Amino acid sequence: MPFKSLIEEPRCQIVRTLDIVGEKWSLLIIRNAFRGQTKFSEFRDQLGIPTDILTARLATLVENGIFEKQGYRDAGNRERSSYHLSEAGRALNIVMAAINQWGEQFNPSPWGSASTFLDERGKQKVSVAFVGESGTAVPQTKVSWAPGPASTVQW
Amino acid sequence: MPFKSLIEEPRCQIVRTLDIVGEKWSLLIIRNAFRGQTKFSEFRDQLGIPTDILTARLATLVENGIFEKQGYRDAGNRERSSYHLSEAGRALNIVMAAINQWGEQFNPSPWGSASTFLDERGKQKVSVAFVGESGTAVPQTKVSWAPGPASTVQW
DNA sequence: AGGGCTGAGTTGGTTTTTCCAACTTATATC
DNA sequence: GATATAAGTTGGAAAAACCAACTCAGCCCT
Numbered sequence: 313m314p315f316k317s318l319i320e321e322p323r324c325q326i327v328r329t330l331d332i333v334g335e336k337w338s339l340l341i342i343r344n345a346f347r348g349q350t351k352f353s354e355f356r357d358q359l360g361i362p363t364d365i366l367t368a369r370l371a372t373l374v375e376n377g378i379f380e381k382q383g384y385r386d387a388g389n390r391e392r393s394s395y396h397l398s399e400a401g402r403a404l405n406i407v408m409a410a411i412n413q414w415g416e417q418f419n420p421s422p423w424g425s426a427s428t429f430l431d432e433r434g435k436q437k438v439s440v441a442f443v444g445e446s447g448t449a450v451p452q453t454k455v456s457w458a459p460g461p462a463s464t465v466q467w
Numbered sequence: 468m469p470f471k472s473l474i475e476e477p478r479c480q481i482v483r484t485l486d487i488v489g490e491k492w493s494l495l496i497i498r499n500a501f502r503g504q505t506k507f508s509e510f511r512d513q514l515g516i517p518t519d520i521l522t523a524r525l526a527t528l529v530e531n532g533i534f535e536k537q538g539y540r541d542a543g544n545r546e547r548s549s550y551h552l553s554e555a556g557r558a559l560n561i562v563m564a565a566i567n568q569w570g571e572q573f574n575p576s577p578w579g580s581a582s583t584f585l586d587e588r589g590k591q592k593v594s595v596a597f598v599g600e601s602g603t604a605v606p607q608t609k610v611s612w613a614p615g616p617a618s619t620v621q622w
Numbered sequence: 623a624g625g626g627c628t629g630a631g632t633t634g635g636t637t638t639t640t641c642c643a644a645c646t647t648a649t650a651t652c
Numbered sequence: 653g654a655t656a657t658a659a660g661t662t663g664g665a666a667a668a669a670c671c672a673a674c675t676c677a678g679c680c681c682t
Contacts, residue, residue, distance in 0.1 A: 313491055315495070321576065321577070322576070323576045323578050323581045324498070324576075324581045324582065325566070325567040325568075325569075325570030325571055325574075325576065325580070325581060325582060326494065326495065326498050326563060326566055326567055326570070326582070327495065328570045328574050328576060329566045329567070329569055329570040329574065330494060330495075330566075332574065334491075334494070335639095336468055336489075336639085336640075337640095339481065339485060339489070340470070340481065340482065340485075343479070343481050346612045347612070351658080351659090352658070352659050352660075353657095353658060353659075356659090361641095362640070362641050362642065363642095363659080363660065363661090364640085364641085364642090364660085364661070364662085365639090365640065365641075366659095366660090367659085367660060367661080376574075377573070386658095388650065388651070389649085389650065389651095389657075389658080390648070390649040390650055390657090390658085391649090392657095392658055392659065393658090393659075393660095400573040402608070403569060403572065403573060403607065404569060405607065405610055405612060406565050406568075406569070406595060406596075406597060406607055406610075407562070407565045407566055407569055408481060408612070409565075409597070409610070409612075410561050410562045410564075410565040410595065411480070411481055411484045411485075411562055412480040412481055412484070413480075413561075414480075414484055414558060414559060414561070414562055415480030415481070415483045415484040416480055417558065418532070418555040418558060419480075419483050419484065419487065419531075421476065421477070421478045421479075421480065421483060421617055422476070423478050423616075423617035424615065424616045424617040425480070425615035425616060425617055426478045426479045426480060426614065426615050426617045426618045427479065427480060427481070427612060427613070427614065427615050427618070428612075428613050428614070428615040429597065429610050429611070429612055429613070430610065430611050430612075430613050431597075431599055431605045431609060431610060432605070432609040432610075432611075434611065434613070436599050436600050437599075437600060438597040438598060438599050438600075438605045438610055439597070439598060440561060440565065440595060440596070440597060440598075441561075441595070441596060441597075441598045441602075442561060442564070442584065442586075442593040442594070442595060442596075443593060443594060443595075443596045443598070443604060444586055444591050444592075444593050445591050445592060445593075447596075447604050449598060449602050450586045450587070450593045452558065452560065452561055453557070454586060454587040455560055455561075455564070455584050455585065455586060455587075455593055456584070456585050456587075456589065457501045457502070457560060457563070457564075457582060457583075457584055457585075458582070458583050458584070458585050458589070459581065459582065459583070460579065460580035460581050460582050460583040461578075461579045461580060462576055462578035462579040462580055462581045463581045463582070490668095491668085491669075492669095506629080506630090507629070507630055507631075508628090508629060508630075511629095511630090517669070517670050517671065518630080518631065518632085518671095519631085519632070519633085519669085519670085519671090520668090520669065520670080521630095521631090522630085522631060522632080541629095543679070543680070544628075544629080544678085544679065544680095545628090545629085545677070545678040545679055546678090547628095547629055547630065548629090548630075548631095
C-alpha cells in the first residue's frame with residue numbers, strides 16, 4: 313500500500329494482501345479484468361483512471377503475479393500488450409464476491425445488485441459463506457478471529 | 468475512496484464498499500477492532516498511524532455505520548471516546564477472512580499464518596467458500612461473475 | 623487554587639501520491 | 653512519406669498522507 317516495512321515483511325496476511333491490491337484503483341482494475349477486459353485502453357476508458365497510474369498499477373500487479381502480461385495483435389495492427397488474470401488473480405473472485413455481498417447487505421444501491429456470481433453452469437447464484445472443516449456452513453455471526461501460529465505479541 | 472461520483476452514486480457494490488473501507492488504513496483499523504481494540508490510543512500505538520489520519524478514518528467509519536462511538540471511563544480518568552464495531556462492521560469478518568485466506572494461499576508469510584477463524588466453540592477452523600442456494604459448496608474455480616439486474620452497459 | 627498528567631485530538635508545514643493534459647514512440651496502413 | 657493508433661512518458665498542479673509540536677478538558681495531587 314505500501315505498509316511493508318523495510319526491516320521485515322509483515323506477518324499479517326491482511327497487510328501482505330493489501331500491499332499487493334490495496335492501492336487506489338487496483339481492485340477496480342482487477343474487477344474489470346473479471347469482466348473480460350485485458351487492454352490498457354479498455355481499463356483506461358472504462359475506469360477513467362489516469363494513464364500513468366494505470367501503468368504503475370498494471371506493473372505492480374504483474375510483478376506480484378496477479379496479471380500475466382501477454383502480447384496480442386488485432387488484424388492490421390502491430391503487436392501490443394494485454395493483461396490477463398493469473399490463477400492467483402482469478403482466486404481473488406471470492407474476495408470480490410465477499411466485498412460485493414457485504415455491500416448488498418449493508419450499503420445497497422437503490423438500483424439493486426450490479427453483480428451476481430454463478431456456478432459452473434450459470435444455473436444458480438452462489439454466495440460466500442464460512443464453512444467448517446467438514447464443509448458444513450457456519451453462521452457468520454458465530455465466527456471469531458483469533459491469532460494463528462505466526463502471531464507475535466503484536467499480530 | 469472516494470470514487471463516488473458527485474452526479475450519481477455508483478451502482479457497483481465493489482465501488483460502493485471501497486468508498487467506505489477502501490482508503491488507506493481503514494481496513495487495518497477494522498482489523499485491530501476485531502482484535503478487541505476500541506481506543507484511539509490503541510489504534511494509534513498498534514498501527515503507528517498518523518493521528519490526524521486516524522481521526523479522519525474513525526470519523527468516516529462512524530459516519531458510515533462501521534463503528535459506533537461510545538464513551539468509556541477508566542478509573543480515575545475522565546470520560547473518553549471508544550469505537551466499537553457495529554453489526555455492519557462485524558459482518559466484514561468474512562471479507563477479512565477472504566483476504567486473509569487469499570494471502571495464505573498466494574502470498575504466504577515465511578512464519579506461517581498470523582490469523583485463524585474459529586467457529587462458535589473455538590473448536591474448529593473455518594474457511595471462506597462459495598456455496599450454492601442449497602448450501603452446498605461450489606469450487607472457487609467454477610464460479611463466474613456476471614452482471615446483475617442493476618447493471619447498465621457499463622456495470 | 624495551581625500544577626502536572628493523560629487521552630484525544632488539532633494545526634502547520636513537508637513529503638508522497640494522485641491527477642491531468644500534452645507529448646512520445648513504434649509500427650501499420652494509405 | 654504522411655497519417656493513425658495503442659500504449660505509454662513527462663511535467664506541473666492538486667490532493668492525500670505524514671510528522672512533530674501544540675491544544676484542550678478534566679482528573680489527581682498538594
